[in-house]
Amino acid sequence: MPMDAVEATASSRGGVPLAELVQALGGQLEGCAARRVQRLAALADADEHGLSFVAHPRYQAQLQASRAGAVIASPALAPQVLQRPDPPPGGWAAWVVPDPYATFAAVTRWWRAHVQPRPAWRGVHPSAWIDPGARVDAEAHVGPFAVIEAGATVEAGAEIGAHAHVQARAHVGPGTRLGAHVVLGYDCRIGARGIVHGGTVIGADGFGFAPVPHEGGRRWDKIEQLGAVRIGDDVEIGANCCIDRGALGDTVLEDGVKLDNLIQIGHNVRVGRHTAMAGCVGIAGSARIGAFCTLGGGAIVLGHLELADHVHISAASVVMRSILQPGQYSGIFPIDDNRAWEKNAATLRQLHALRERLKVLERRTAP
Structure with a gap:
């Protein structure tokens, strides 16, 4: 407001x-x-x-x-x-x-x-649509044109914003607020006291496709995403984020996670408790992010990697390997032809050792 x-x-x-x-x-x-x-x-x-x-x-x-x-x-x-x-x-x-x-x-x-004024509507707005098979607590609030599908549960004190969509069998915990136009996908769950800002989609299909030979190239056949998203208590998710459902198991955000706006969480990612991510972070599928981590704006974590607890990634860094020790990590490197990039990156990692060797040689040859 x-x-x-x-x-x-x-x-x-x-x-x-x-x-x-x-x-x-x-x-x-x-x-x-x-x-x-x-x-x-x-x-x-x-x-x-x-x-x-x-x-x-x-x-x-x-x-x-x-x-x-x-x-x-x-x-x-x-x-x-x-x-x-x-x-x-x-x-x-x-x-x-x-x-x-x-x-x-x-x-x-x-x-x-x-002090802040509350929405004019309380209870269930007359324009909202609630399936007879849904369970909406008498102390929950459902805004204009919101949709609650069959088997969904909205617990006491929860607020479902205007045009928000709680799909079949989804669960909204007590005191959690879904902003306008939020989508909580089927079978997905969010715990107590959560905040999800407008436009966020929880439970879209993960990016899963199988390459199949086709007409001298390849096409991409869809792999159905059969998991869900499980979100713990006291989680806040910014505006226009996308949290994909798992392919088989679930995508998981543990208690206390804080996400800024415009963040992508891929399928089967697990984010540990009280980890915070700034805007435009992208986490590729099946990555594991530990507890109490921070990721600066625009940071990228590639798929299937692991970050230990208490790892802090600087803004715009690209994490290309698992990080198993706590600490602050940074890495920004210009894009290039992949073969040249790999050679340059390998050389860059040896610069400190080369510098020390050079200092030794300089001392030996000094007059």
Whole structure:
């Protein structure tokens, strides 16, 4: 939802008492205890009615220039929050917590739940179509023109957005939100408290074709994809992602996985718990991604490879071999004729050893 709509709602209430937020989320309030918050904002954009945060001493200059009426800060930085020049009426306020970034994240969730307007429709919208064989909990919400097919289950507190499609025997866990135009394919499951943003398709056919000789070349005969997709709890999937169903077994996203927009997850991929991927990542079929991994934007993992737990892939890198040790990995190499590329890549991997040998020779020949 646009921030201006959130701000308008908060302003119409005269703002949220900062003390109410502190009581709800923990921490200590110093300075102006009567301050009210009308919006959440970055340090540079906030005014006296805004709430911001500072998480690191390197942002002290931005803090001193900020007009944020209230700032979430660590104990070490709280005095600087209160000592800023030209305070507004009542003075500055510091919300003191051990981890300002984590608290700010909690504030955004509180703000969405308590301030952001909810959809006008609640319950089942009259234009939605629900098969008599589907089970939709009385506390679930189904939006305009959504479709729930036979055998599907939508649990309590789940929200199915406008034009979303929950296919036969699919399962939506409690408190999970499917955005507008999301497709949850037949037999696919998503657990509790998930968020799937608009346009994402879960359970499309994986890219499986058998090459068959044909008229001097070859054609591609379809291999039916007979598996499904299983998604755990607390998973968030961005807009316009595609998560393919498995060919025989299932494609799996474990608990806590976070996907940005425009991500492709191929058939039979398994993504470990609490792994996060930035936009335009592509994971080819049957790859295994460990737990607590991160993949930067545009990174590619080739099929049937494995990444260990705690592996971090830099943006735009192409993973061409399994990585079995935790750590940060990067790799960007220009495209070329394949034979030349392989020779260059092999040479590149020896550069460090060649450099050390050269240094030894230089020392031997030095006057």
